[in-house]
Amino acid sequence: MTEKAWLLMLTGICCCSTICAVPPGAAIAADHLPAEEAATAAFPGSERGHKLLALESYLQSFRYPPNSEKRIELLLNVLDQDPSARMPRLMLGKALLSRKQAKTYAPRLLLIASKHAGSLELVNFALQVARRSGKFENAEYKLVNQALRSVGDPASLPDSERYLYLRLADEKLAEYKRERNFEAAEQLLDGLLENERFPEQDLIRESAGRFYRYAADFSPSERRFLGLLPSLRSVYQDKFDRIAAELAESEVKLQTVPELRRRLALYQRMGLFDDAMRIARRIYVMQPNESNLAQEVDCAMSAGRYDAALVLAEELRKKYPALSRIADMIVCRALADSGRIEEAVKFLDQLPPGKFRTEQELYLYFQGRDYKKFRKAFLAYDHKTPCKSPELLTFVLVAAEKLRDPSLLRLAAERLKKIDRLEDPLFANSVGYISAELNIDLPEAERLIRLAVAVDSRNSAFLDSLAWVQFRRGNLKEARKNIELALSCLESPEDAGTILFHAGEIALAQGEPAAALDYFRRALTSPEDIELDPEAVRARIDELEKMQQ
Known part of the structure; x- marks a missing residue:
C-alpha cells in the first residue's frame, strides 16, 4: 500500500465503505502529518516500524463481521505489532465475551502479552480473557511474574499504570495464598x-x-520454639490489627463525603463493619438524608449491632415517615438475627395483614430454621402471585436442600428463570450444586455451575460445586482435580469442612481409602462449618477405620 493510499484511508477520503470506523484521533492526525507520523499519532507507544502494519491490520478488520474469526485474528495481529493500541483491545474485549471465544483465543493473547510484558494494559487484558475462559494456571501466573519484573520503580508509573501494577500484585498475592507461601507474600506487601x-x-x-486475615485463619495456633515465640496465627492477626489501626488513624484526613464513601467501601471489603458504621455516621452528619441514614442502618446490621440498628430504625421512622415500612423490616430482622424470635413475632402481629407482613413471616421461619413451615407458607404465598424476590428465592433454595425437595428446587429455578436471574453466578451455582446434592438434572446442573466458574475461576464454592456434580456424573478424574483446586482457593477455613468431605467421597470413589480417611478427619477437625453434617463424617471415618483393621 502506498503512503498516499494509506493517508486517504486514514482521513476517510477513500471510498471504501469499511473505513467509516477509523478511530477519531487517526483521521485528525493524518490531515497534518506524514504517513509514518500519522500512524504514530493514531497508535502511540510502539516502534514506528510496526505502526503501519498495525494500522493496516486494524483497518482491514472492518471488512469482516464483529465476532468473526478473521476479524479477531487481525485485531490480535494489531496488538502483536502495537501492544499499546487501545481501540483494537476494546474491540477484542467485546468479541471475546463468551467463554467459548475466550477459551479459543486466550492462549494466543497470553503469548502476545508475554512478548510485551512491559505493557501493563495488555497484560491485564490478557489475564481478564484467561479468567473469562475459566483457566488461570501456570502460564497466567508466569505472565504476572514477567509483568511485575518489567517494572523498575512502580511508584513512578503514571496513575493508570500504577493501578494496573497493583492489580497484578494482587494476582501475585493470590498465587502465594494458593501455595500457602506466606513469607513471600509478606515480602511483596512490605x-x-x-x-x-x-x-x-x-x-x-x-x-x-x-x-x-487470611494468613491468620490458615496458620497454626500453637506457639513456636518451645513456646518462646507466639504462634503464626497471632503474628498475622497482630499485623491485620495494625493495618486496621493505621486506617482508623488516617480518618482525620478524610474531610469530604466522596473520601468517606471510599473508606466505608474499603472497610466493608475488609470486614471491618464497626469501622464502616463509624464512617457511615460521619457521612450522615455531613449530609443528613434518608439514603445516608439507611446506609448507617445497613452497616449496623452487618456489624451485628442489632440494638443500634433498632434505635436507628426508630430514627428513620420519625425523620422520614415515607420509609416507615423499611423501618418495620429492619426491626423485624434485627430482632430475628439477634435470636429474639418471639419479640419479632409479637412485632409482626401488630402489622396489618398483607404481602409485606407475609414476607417478613417467611424471613422469621427461615431464620428460625423451621424449613417445613417456611415451605408451606411460601407455596401459599407463591400460589397467589409468583415470587419475584431474589432474596426469598435464595431462602427457597436453602429450604429445598435442607428438606431434600426436588419439586421445591425446580420451582425456585423456574421463578429465577422468569426474572432473568437463573444464570447469575451465585444463583447458577446454588441451583447447580443443590441439583447435584439431590442427584437430579445433572447435565443442566453442570451447565449452570460452569457459568459461575467462568465468571470467577478461583471461587472455592464454585469449584467445589463443579467437582461435586462431576462426581455425581462419574467424571472422577476431573472431580478430583477441581476439588483439590477448590481447597487451594479457600478464602476462609469455615468453608473447608464440606469441601474436605466432598474430597473424601471423591477419593474413596477412586479407590483411595487412605486419602479419603485423611480428608474426612480433616473435615471433622476443621473450624465449624454449618453446612457440614458431622455425624455423616464420623460414620465414614468409622467405616474406613474398620476396613483398615
Missing part, C-alpha cells in the same frame, strides 16, 4: 507498604489487611 511514594496507600493496606 515492599509496597514501605514505599511511601505510592499514592494508593489505602488500596495497598486493603490488600495487606485481607492477606493477613
Whole structure:
C-alpha cells in the first residue's frame, strides 16, 4: 500500500465503505502529518516500524463481521505489532465475551502479552480473557511474574499504570495464598507498604489487611520454639490489627463525603463493619438524608449491632415517615438475627395483614430454621402471585436442600428463570450444586455451575460445586482435580469442612481409602462449618477405620 493510499484511508477520503470506523484521533492526525507520523499519532507507544502494519491490520478488520474469526485474528495481529493500541483491545474485549471465544483465543493473547510484558494494559487484558475462559494456571501466573519484573520503580508509573501494577500484585498475592507461601507474600506487601511514594496507600493496606486475615485463619495456633515465640496465627492477626489501626488513624484526613464513601467501601471489603458504621455516621452528619441514614442502618446490621440498628430504625421512622415500612423490616430482622424470635413475632402481629407482613413471616421461619413451615407458607404465598424476590428465592433454595425437595428446587429455578436471574453466578451455582446434592438434572446442573466458574475461576464454592456434580456424573478424574483446586482457593477455613468431605467421597470413589480417611478427619477437625453434617463424617471415618483393621 502506498503512503498516499494509506493517508486517504486514514482521513476517510477513500471510498471504501469499511473505513467509516477509523478511530477519531487517526483521521485528525493524518490531515497534518506524514504517513509514518500519522500512524504514530493514531497508535502511540510502539516502534514506528510496526505502526503501519498495525494500522493496516486494524483497518482491514472492518471488512469482516464483529465476532468473526478473521476479524479477531487481525485485531490480535494489531496488538502483536502495537501492544499499546487501545481501540483494537476494546474491540477484542467485546468479541471475546463468551467463554467459548475466550477459551479459543486466550492462549494466543497470553503469548502476545508475554512478548510485551512491559505493557501493563495488555497484560491485564490478557489475564481478564484467561479468567473469562475459566483457566488461570501456570502460564497466567508466569505472565504476572514477567509483568511485575518489567517494572523498575512502580511508584513512578503514571496513575493508570500504577493501578494496573497493583492489580497484578494482587494476582501475585493470590498465587502465594494458593501455595500457602506466606513469607513471600509478606515480602511483596512490605515492599509496597514501605514505599511511601505510592499514592494508593489505602488500596495497598486493603490488600495487606485481607492477606493477613487470611494468613491468620490458615496458620497454626500453637506457639513456636518451645513456646518462646507466639504462634503464626497471632503474628498475622497482630499485623491485620495494625493495618486496621493505621486506617482508623488516617480518618482525620478524610474531610469530604466522596473520601468517606471510599473508606466505608474499603472497610466493608475488609470486614471491618464497626469501622464502616463509624464512617457511615460521619457521612450522615455531613449530609443528613434518608439514603445516608439507611446506609448507617445497613452497616449496623452487618456489624451485628442489632440494638443500634433498632434505635436507628426508630430514627428513620420519625425523620422520614415515607420509609416507615423499611423501618418495620429492619426491626423485624434485627430482632430475628439477634435470636429474639418471639419479640419479632409479637412485632409482626401488630402489622396489618398483607404481602409485606407475609414476607417478613417467611424471613422469621427461615431464620428460625423451621424449613417445613417456611415451605408451606411460601407455596401459599407463591400460589397467589409468583415470587419475584431474589432474596426469598435464595431462602427457597436453602429450604429445598435442607428438606431434600426436588419439586421445591425446580420451582425456585423456574421463578429465577422468569426474572432473568437463573444464570447469575451465585444463583447458577446454588441451583447447580443443590441439583447435584439431590442427584437430579445433572447435565443442566453442570451447565449452570460452569457459568459461575467462568465468571470467577478461583471461587472455592464454585469449584467445589463443579467437582461435586462431576462426581455425581462419574467424571472422577476431573472431580478430583477441581476439588483439590477448590481447597487451594479457600478464602476462609469455615468453608473447608464440606469441601474436605466432598474430597473424601471423591477419593474413596477412586479407590483411595487412605486419602479419603485423611480428608474426612480433616473435615471433622476443621473450624465449624454449618453446612457440614458431622455425624455423616464420623460414620465414614468409622467405616474406613474398620476396613483398615
